[in-house]
Amino acid sequence: xxxxxxxxxxxxxxxxxxxxxxxxxxxxxxxxxxxxxxxxxxxxxxxxxxxxxxxxxxxxxxxxxxxxxxxxxxxxxxxxxxxxxxxxxxxxxxxxxxxxxxxxxxxxxxxxxxxxxxxxxxxxxxxxxxxxxxxxxxxxxxxxxxxxxxxxxxxxxxxxxxxxxxxxxxxxxxxxxxxxxxxxxxxxxxxxxxxxxxxxxxxxxxxxxxxxxxxxxxxxxxxxxxxxxxxxxxxxxxxxxxxxxxxxxxxxxxxxxxxxxxx
Amino acid sequence: xxxxxxxxxxxxxxxxxxxxxxxxxxxxxxxxxxxxxxxxxxxxxxxxxxxxxxxxxxxxxxxxxxxxxxxxxxxxxxxxxxxxxxxxxxxxxxxxxxxxxxxxxxxxxxxxxxxxxxxxxxxxxxxxxxxxxxxxxxxxxxxxxxxxxxxxxxxxxxxxxxxxxxxxxxxxxxxxxxxxxxxxxxxxxxxxxxxxxxxxxxxxxxxxxxxxxxxxxxxxxxxxxxxxxxxxxxxxxxxxxxxxxxxxxxxxxxxxxxxxxxxxxxxxxxxxxxxxxxxxxxxxxxxxxxxxxxxxxxxxxxxxxxxxxxxxxxxxxxxxxxxxxxxxxxxxxxxxxxxxxxxxxxxxxxxxxxxxxxxxxxxxxxxxxxxxxxxxxxxxxxxxxxxxxxxxxxxxxxxxxxxxxxxxxxxxxxxxxxxxxxxxxxxxxxxxxxxxxxxxxxxxxxxxxxxxxx
Ligand SMILES: Nc1ncnc2c1ncn2[C@@H]1O[C@H](COP(=O)(O)OP(=O)(O)OP(=O)(O)O)[C@@H](O)[C@H]1O
Ligand SMILES: [Mg+2]
Numbered sequence: 001x002x003x004x005x006x007x008x009x010x011x012x013x014x015x016x017x018x019x020x021x022x023x024x025x026x027x028x029x030x031x032x033x034x035x036x037x038x039x040x041x042x043x044x045x046x047x048x049x050x051x052x053x054x055x056x057x058x059x060x061x062x063x064x065x066x067x068x069x070x071x072x073x074x075x076x077x078x079x080x081x082x083x084x085x086x087x088x089x090x091x092x093x094x095x096x097x098x099x100x101x102x103x104x105x106x107x108x109x110x111x112x113x114x115x116x117x118x119x120x121x122x123x124x125x126x127x128x129x130x131x132x133x134x135x136x137x138x139x140x141x142x143x144x145x146x147x148x149x150x151x152x153x154x155x156x157x158x159x160x161x162x163x164x165x166x167x168x169x170x171x172x173x174x175x176x177x178x179x180x181x182x183x184x185x186x187x188x189x190x191x192x193x194x195x196x197x198x199x200x201x202x203x204x205x206x207x208x209x210x211x212x213x214x215x216x217x218x219x220x221x222x223x224x225x226x227x228x229x230x231x232x233x234x235x236x237x238x239x240x241x242x243x244x245x246x247x248x249x250x251x252x253x254x255x256x257x258x259x260x261x262x263x
Numbered sequence: 264x265x266x267x268x269x270x271x272x273x274x275x276x277x278x279x280x281x282x283x284x285x286x287x288x289x290x291x292x293x294x295x296x297x298x299x300x301x302x303x304x305x306x307x308x309x310x311x312x313x314x315x316x317x318x319x320x321x322x323x324x325x326x327x328x329x330x331x332x333x334x335x336x337x338x339x340x341x342x343x344x345x346x347x348x349x350x351x352x353x354x355x356x357x358x359x360x361x362x363x364x365x366x367x368x369x370x371x372x373x374x375x376x377x378x379x380x381x382x383x384x385x386x387x388x389x390x391x392x393x394x395x396x397x398x399x400x401x402x403x404x405x406x407x408x409x410x411x412x413x414x415x416x417x418x419x420x421x422x423x424x425x426x427x428x429x430x431x432x433x434x435x436x437x438x439x440x441x442x443x444x445x446x447x448x449x450x451x452x453x454x455x456x457x458x459x460x461x462x463x464x465x466x467x468x469x470x471x472x473x474x475x476x477x478x479x480x481x482x483x484x485x486x487x488x489x490x491x492x493x494x495x496x497x498x499x500x501x502x503x504x505x506x507x508x509x510x511x512x513x514x515x516x517x518x519x520x521x522x523x524x525x526x527x528x529x530x531x532x533x534x535x536x537x538x539x540x541x542x543x544x545x546x547x548x549x550x551x552x553x554x555x556x557x558x559x560x561x562x563x564x565x566x567x568x569x570x571x572x573x574x575x576x577x578x579x580x581x582x583x584x585x586x587x588x589x590x591x592x593x594x595x596x597x598x599x600x601x602x603x604x605x606x607x608x609x610x611x612x613x614x615x616x617x618x619x620x621x622x623x624x625x626x627x628x629x630x631x632x633x634x635x636x637x638x639x640x641x642x643x644x645x646x647x648x649x650x651x652x653x654x655x656x657x658x659x660x661x662x663x664x665x666x667x668x669x670x671x672x673x674x675x676x677x678x679x680x681x682x683x684x685x686x687x688x689x690x691x692x693x694x695x696x697x698x699x700x701x702x703x704x705x706x707x708x709x710x711x712x713x714x715x716x717x
Binding site: 022060061062063064065066067080083084085087088089093094096099100101102103104105106109110111113114117118121153170174 | 655656657659660661662663664665666667668670674675677678679680681682711712713714
């Protein structure tokens with residue numbers, strides 16, 4: 001599948017993706033094309049309601065949507081044929097725009113089960129309790145999650161910022177090949193933003209790709225994307241390099257909408 | 264009318280057994296009077312089988328109990344139950360004082376040695392009739408409403424085995440007391456009548472556990488009554504486990520009477536059985552008295568469980584907190600009735616109640632009716648009842664981390680229960696509950712439309 005021109009190897013390929021809200025004719029994605037090669041960082045920007053979350057959620061397998069046509073490939077494999085849990089085990093991770101609270105669910109137990117599910121899928125043995133303890137502590141420290149939060153139920157009563165940090169803790173533990181970060185920077189204070197950016201930068205490498213959904217140039221000051229895409233009304237209206245984000249910051253989305261309408 | 268005839272016939276079993284019982288029971292005249300009154304009340308009222316005008320029992324039909332003949336277990340077969348069996352199935356800690364009752368009858372061999380020193384008594388009620396006559400006469404049957412409830416009345420008629428726990432004033436170091444009621448394999452359906460009296464003295468602390476455990480799959484009937492009295496400043500931590508056979512009937516009343524500044528904390532876990540009703544009645548009868556009742560129930564198959572709770576705020580500055588959670592699967596049915604009455608002049612009262620249910624099947628049903636009757640005006644009360652299922656978003660979040668549906672389901676159901684289980688301060692009981700709860704989870708996985716195959 002992968003085109004062997006140069007060293008570039010596609011990790012995620014989205015082709016002419018059309019998506020409706022399940023059980024309706026309401027089309028949200030109207031033909032999205034996107035290729036993310038191994039080792040690349042892509043940013044997706046776009047106005048509220050343009051379909052950014054829908055795109056990453058459909059890739060991760062959220063049941064609220066139906067793909068009417070198009071395809072999504074991970075390492076050349078048909079993602080849409082996989083159950084959401086299989087996608088995760090294959091190395092996909094979605095940091096939610098609005099992380100869910102899991103009432104009463106103990107984070108240690110839950111996250112260990114997640115790590116073990118990925119390991120088992122790869123034919124590896126379960127992580128020992130001690131080893132996991134260390135991994136979990138290290139991840140919490142890296143992401144600046146207060147240790148006492150690990151004793152509460154998963155995300156239950158966490159502040160908005162704490163939830164986002166907890167998403168990053170999971171990213172660190174699960175060590176995905178493809179990280180989809182849906183507005184992980186929203187609601188973060190400046191220190192947290194730096195922590196997240198640093199964590200993402202530390203994970204940049206030839207074996208991993210990152211797709212960031214963000215509204216703010218601010219994050220992109222810390223994480224320099226290889227590509228920026230602007231999603232408008234369910235289509236990628238413009239793509240470019242990091243300079244595109246700056247242009248948007250000064251000109252706003254109307255400029256893109258006009259360009260898209262004209263083009 | 265045929266039903267009427269049949270009903271009488273079945274009650275004949277109780278009447279006949281009582282004649283035999285009277286002859287074999289300990290011959291204290293004062294106690295025999297109490298028993299005889301119990302029997303005649305039962306004879307007059309019977310079980311609450313009427314469906315009309317019977318609000319208290321509207322959602323729980325005890326017809327099946329009334330229609331069966333349960334015999335009194337006169338014969339206690341020695342060695343039918345072993346300590347190893349009990350340790351394997353019940354909460355157990357050698358440091359606890361455990362009184363074991365097999366089919367309602369006290370079993371001395373399986374029990375810890377009775378305690379009788381420094382004003383503390385923990386023994387079978389029957390064995391303490393002489394030494395604690397004064398205390399028993401003063402309290403026994405003073406709090407329960409035998410005249411309104413046939414189940415309590417017949418329990419009173421067959422009053423003999425059960426615990427007597429007396430804690431002297433200013434005593435904090437009594438080891439936890441565990442009352443273990445076991446049902447064994449018998450050839451005939453039997454009825455057990457555990458009857459306990461617990462009196463905790465001024466400023467004393469006690470930990471009390473009640474476990475109802477079954478070693479048989481057969482049907483039987485547990486008709487239990489416990490009266491718990493807290494004197495000024497006393498504290499009781501109470502834990503209750505119901506692990507009866509799926510075929511069993513279980514109707515019990517826990518009657519709590521609290522004086523000034525006393526605290527009653529109770530946590531219960533109940534698996535459903537054929538018909539189960541836990542009646543808890545707390546009278547807050549002194550300023551500063553407070554109770555917290557937490558409960559978790561789990562029903563499956565065609566089980567039925569009814570948590571019937573009455574709290575009487577009789578005096579000002581009294582607090583009550585009811586916190587119940589239910590998990591319902593199969594075609595099971597649960598009833599939650601929390602009736603909190605704030606009596607006239609009981610000002611400055613705090614009363615909360617909530618009942619949340621996780622319903623795992625379309626065929627499971629919950630009738631929940633929190634009820635607050637307030638006859639005072641300076642009162643803060645809140646109540647809530649929710650019945651619900653888990654949202655797809657929550658499930659998707661878990662799957663997106665690689666968990667399969669079975670694991671996600673299990674964690675969510677466990678999570679729902681943790682709020683009750685994690686709050687149990689007594690390690691041995693909490694650990695037991697943690698394990699037993701997971702074991703008793705129904706075979707169930709959430710259903711959700713999911714994209715993809717494999
Ligand atoms: N499950 C759903 N049911 C109905 N409509 C939906 C659903 N999910 C998304 N939509 C609609 O699809 C459109 C795109 O939503 P989406 O959440 O993808 O936007 P977004 O680009 O992430 O916006 P934001 O920047 O506000 O996060 C919106 O109009 C939204 O209301
Ligand atoms: Mg969004």
